[in-house]
Amino acid sequence: MNRLTDDLFGGAPKLKTAPVLVPMPAPRAYSYSVPDDMAVEPGSIVQVPLGSRLVAGVVWDRLGEDDVDPKKLRPIAKVFDCPPLTKEMRAFIDWVAAYTLTPPGLVARMALRAPAAFDPEPMIEGLRFTGVRPERMTAARERVLALVDEGFPWTRSGLAHAAGTSSSVIDGLAAQGSFETIFLPPPPVVARPDPDYAAPRLEGPQTDAAADLVEQIRNGHFAVALIDGITGSGKTEVYFEAIAEVLRQGRQVLILLPEIALTASFLERFQDRFGAKPAEWHSDLAPRMREKVWRQVTTGEVRVVAGARSALFLPFEDLGLVIVDEEHDPAYKQEDRVFYNARDMAVVRARIGNFPAVLVSATPSVESRVNADNGRYQVLHLPTRFGEAALPDLHLVDLRRHPPQRGGFLSPVMIRAIGKTVERGEQALLFLNRRGYAPLTLCRVCGHRFQCPQCASWLVEHRFRGQIQCHHCGYAERTPEACPECGTFDHLAACGPGVERIAEEVEKHFPEARTIVLSSDLMGVKRLRLELEAIAKGEADIVIGTQLVAKGHNFPLMTLVGIVDADLGLSNGDPRAAERTFQLLSQVTGRAGRTGLKSHGLIQTYQPLHPVMQAIVSGDARDFYEREVGEREKAMLPPFGRLASVIVSADSRAEAEGHARGLRQSAPGISGIAILGPAEAPLALIRGRHRFRLLVHGQRSSDMQAYLRTMLANGPKERGSILVQVDIDPQSFL
DNA sequence: AGCACGCCGACT
C-alpha cells in the first residue's frame, strides 16, 4: 500500500493525494491530488499550481494532521524528469527547518535554486562516420573524412571548424550517407578529478594528519575532524588526501569556502592535484552554468563542488565528505530569510549522511575549540610551516612609547620599517580595517558631528569620492564645505584614520614609492583581481588595505606587514570582538613570509598587554582561547551549557542596543547581556521580522521576564519585540 | 515568499 495514497472519500472513488512542500512560509506541506497516470514518490520534484502561478515543490514524506477541504485539492501539474531528493536530503531539510524555526518549504526552496534545471539537459546532436565514402571526392571532403576516420563522434559545427570548411560540406557528406546522426549526452561542466593525478606533496606532521583523515574516510562513518594549522602549514594539501580517498570510493565531495576565498588560485591548486577543476557554486554564477552544475550534481556527474555556504543545500546524489575551509569565517552565517550557520549545518549534513566532516582553520572559532576540547571533534594539529615558508617576526609597537607625529597615525618605528623594506625593493602591506578617509567629521567651531539622518552612526568621509557616507545603511551625500549647524566655512575637522588617510600619510613620507589603496568601495571584484595580480608581480611598493587583503592572495615580495590600529574592533561591545580581532590579525600577518625572504610584522597598539596582542606575537594561542571560553561563558554565548534565559528580539541592532542600555539600568539582577545576529544557531528560537536578538541572563528567569515586560512597555520602540523564555541546548546540532 | 485585491495621490 502506497502510504501517500489516502482514501479521502470512504466508499467513493479513490483519490490519490500527496503532500508537497511549496516555496512558501507554510508550517507544513500542502496536499495535492495525483492524476491517475502519474507516479510520485517522496522526494519527487514536481510542478504544482499555487494561487495564480505554477511553482516547483517537493513531494514530502508525511502530511501531518490534515483537515483541508478535499474540494480545494488541485492536481500536481507535472513530475520533473530529475532524480528525487534523497531520504538524507529530506531529513536534512526537516532538521534545518526545525532547528532554525524556518518553514520547511523555504528550506526546501534553497535546494531547488536552479529554476530551469529540473528537466534534463537536451542531448547534443552528433555525427558519426558510417564508413560510406562519397562518390565524388573534393579537397574539403578529404580533410573532413581524414578527421572522422578515427570513428569518434563530432558535432556538425565542430567538425566543419576543425576541417577548415563550411558546414555545407558536412551536409553534403551527410546527404551521401557518410554520417549517421547520434545523440550525445551533454558535456560535463568539469572533467572528472583523478585521485591519483599528482602525487601528494606532504611532509612531517602533514603525513600523519592526512593518514588520520584517510582512515576516517575508510571507516565511512560520521566524525568531525578539525584541522588546526598555522598559515602556510599545508592544511589544503592534507584535506586534498581525504578528498582523494572519497573519490576512490566513487562518492561526491563538497568543499565549503567563504565566498571571497573562492578564487582562481584555489581552483588551480585543486587542478594541480586532481587534474581537473571542481565545479563552482556561488551567488554570481551565470544562470546557465548554475543549472548545469545543479543538474550534474544531482546525477553524480560532478564529483567535487567548491562553493559558498549555499552549496550546502545542493542535492548531491551520494555525498561522502564535506570540508569547511576557514571554518571560523563569519561569512558562513546567513542572516536573511533562512538564518543558519553553514559551518554547523555542514556538521549536521554529515551526521545525517553518516560521513565525515572536516573543519579547517588557522584560527579556529571558539565553538570548534570547545567541541574539540570536549572530544566531539578530533584535532589534527599542523604546527609548522610547509616548504620554504617561514613565519614573520612579529613585534608590538607600543603607541604610548612611540607615538606618531602630530596629525599622523604611523609610529616612527613603523615609518622606518617601511622605508627599509622599500629600499630593499621589497613590499610593505599596511592594514587598517576602516574604509574611507576619516570615520568622523566635526565642526571645530560649534562641535557639530556629522551623523546619519537614517540611523544613528557617524558619517564617514570618503575623500577620493568627495562624499560622506553611512557605512551602516548606505546613505551618502556630497561632503559639505560649511557646517550645517553654524554655517562656518573651512572649520570641519576629520577625526581618526581610514585607509585613504593612511595613504596620504605614506605618500608624504615616501613620495617616490608606488602606493596603492585596496578597499572594497574603490573597485569591483574584477578590478581587484587585476590589482592583486599586479601587486604580486611587484608593481607596487606599499599596499594599504582593508579587510579584503586578509584573505587568499599571496604576495611573494611582501616582507613587511604593518597593522595600523590593532585595537580597532576591541571596544565595540561585541562579545566576539577579541576572537575576531585575533583571527583577523593572524590572517593579515600570515600574508608575509610565504617565500624564503625574511619577513616582519609590526603591530601598532595602545594595549600591548592585551591577551589578543600577546597571543599574536607569541604565536601561542592556548591561553588566549582558554580565556575566551571563560568570557563566552560569562556573556552566555553559545556553545555553553544549558541555560535558563530570556531572549528579547528586535528589528535592528540599534533597537537591540537600546534595549540593552535600558536593561542594564533597570534590571540589577542581570548577569549577562549579549546582542546576537539571527544566525547564532542555538538561539534561533524566534522567527518573524526580528533580526537581532538580545540574550539576557539573570539569576531567575521569572525576574528577567518581569524586568523585560516593564522595560518594553515603557520603551519608545517596543513595536515588534517579543519575549520568550527558553531552555537552550547549544550543542543540539550534533 | 509572491501575488491579487483594494483604496488614496500626481499625471499622460
Add this chain to the structure above:
DNA sequence: GTCGGCGTGCTC
C-alpha cells in the same frame, strides 16, 4: 479621468 503607491490577506 487613469497609473501606481504599499497595506492586507491568501495560497492545498
